[in-house]
Amino acid sequence: MSDGPFDRRELSTAELRERLRAAKQAVGDERREAAIQRQHDDDKLTARERVAYLCDDGSFDEYGRLAGPAPTTPETQDWEREDAPADGVVTGLGRVDGRPVAVAATDFTVKGGSLGHTGGSKLRRVGGLALRRGFPLVFLHDGGGHRIQEGLDARPYASGGDFVFQTKLSGWAPQVSAMMGPGFAAPTNYAASCDFVPMVEGTSTMGVAGPSLVEAALGVDLSKEEIGGAQFQTAATGMADAAYEDDEACLDAVKAFLSYLPTNAAESPPVDEGWANPPAEAVAGLADLIPTETDRGYDIYRAIEGVADRDSFFELKAQYARNIVTGFARLEGQPVGIVANNPRIKAGTFDVPACDKASRFISLCDAFGLPLLFLMDVPGVLPGPDAERQGIARHSGKVLFEVNRATVPKVSVVLRRGYGFGYVLMAGGRSTDNELTVVWPTAEVAAMGIEGAVDIVYGDEIDAADDPEQRREQLVREFINRTGAVRAVEGFGVDAAVDPTETRRWVRNTLQRSGTTHEEEWPPKKHGINPL
DSSP states (O other): OOOOSOOGGGSOHHHHHHHHHHHHHHTSGGGOHHHHHHHHHTTOOOHHHHHHHHSOTTOOEEEOTTOOOOTTSTTOOTTOGGGSGGGGEEEEEEEETTEEEEEEEEOTTTGGGOBOHHHHHHHHHHHHHHHHHTOOEEEEEOSOSBOHHHHSOHHHHTTOOOOHHHHHHTTTSOEEEEEOSOOBTHHHHHHTTOSBOEEETTTOBOBSSOHHHHHHHHOOOOOHHHHHBHHIIIIISOOSSEEESSHHHHHHHHHHHHHTSOSSTTSOOOOOTTOOOOOHHHHHGGGGOSOSSTTOOOOHHHHHHHHSOTTOOEEESTTSSTTEEEEEEEETTEEEEEEEEOTTSGGGOBOHHHHHHHHHHHHHHHHTTOOEEEEEEEOOBOOSHHHHHTTHHHHHHHHHHHHHHOOSOEEEEEEEEEEHHHHHHTTOTTSSOOSEEEEOTTOEEESSOHHHHHHHHSHHHHHHSSSHHHHHHHHHHHHHTTSSHHHHHHTTSSSEEOOGGGHHHHHHHHHHTTOSOOOOOOOSOSOOOOOO
């Protein structure tokens, strides 16, 4: 409905109310059947349907429903809301699982979900409210970035975009960018500052620029999936945390993610009162989880299953840097963050991607008060010229920086190998101010792998022996026997050696005793300097 010139003084209150109702209806889904059908034909929910699915029934209040596009384009006038209803962005405040949340959903049925000047103002409005009151901020992206026809004018564009609210919100309240359709350019820029970035498989994309711009700038012809598809962004870059089969599954993941975190950093993480103990067979299975052969892998997820509450593990970036496993879980309903080496992928070694993945996750958990549980089986940090060229020293330093900066309770469990700097990065021993370090009977703690160390230190002696192979084996056996659990406890470098089936009890008791407030002593400085 056009809200063209009329004399409102000639209308009754009832007529004004009717005009308001009609104006709201005109920009809703029910009056745009063809556009909505095209969205459904692409197996996508509309922006308002997504918001309704995410938020508790009846809890969402839409801000700016009648906002119109800025009158800066040749084809629009300031009263023609039909051209871009709500300026293509649904914004407002609602509740998810009873807790407040700010939401902004771009509407692909309106100018391809592009972001105009008015739409940008709406984003800043709800972002500012989230910042002021400490609400989680959820973006539901389905659009092509900044609206080009509104960006070809220096007067409005010279002010640039406003991302300050995201920077201030970081670590204060959770931020989510769900990529549910095209997401090149502006949506990706928002996502880069977010704590959780899910995608929809086969539908969504993300990246700093789409295929057309890439070809124009670089002369490279690539598809949108090659540049920014869900598989690429989850497995190759780690920019996205996970890909889901459809909109509903993606939104369910957003709800699950938020369920582990407090509304903001001033509150405590929510407790799940419906928690259940891990399956008895999962706990019993810890006893023989570690293979006798030290070079064999095993399923690290079995270790998590035997320690955490039943079905509580929520993994982040499962397809990226798979040599390290990161995710949320619960212990008797209390959320915790888990960092675990994966011995089946690169033997659980820290390479550059694993360092980046672990350090960011540790920072996330610390910001929102989730205790950290490290499940260690690490042969060290990846050496070699390729790793050095990628900056492995600084990237591993970032992990150490985040581990030592974290003030939440930290517990480290040495399942098998705790070698070299990797032992430090996994919060082993007294290398960080943690609450507990325990070792399993299968633990091996040393400066580096025994066989490699023997070859370096005793190479000449081995070569001079009558039977070099036998002498080498003797030395390896001798030093392996000095790296075990009992030896690790003798000097009180760790707190205890425990039976694997007792791990959950030790971790639970430690975290229960760590609930009192503890302020770390830091020098009078503005902030530490991130190694990266």
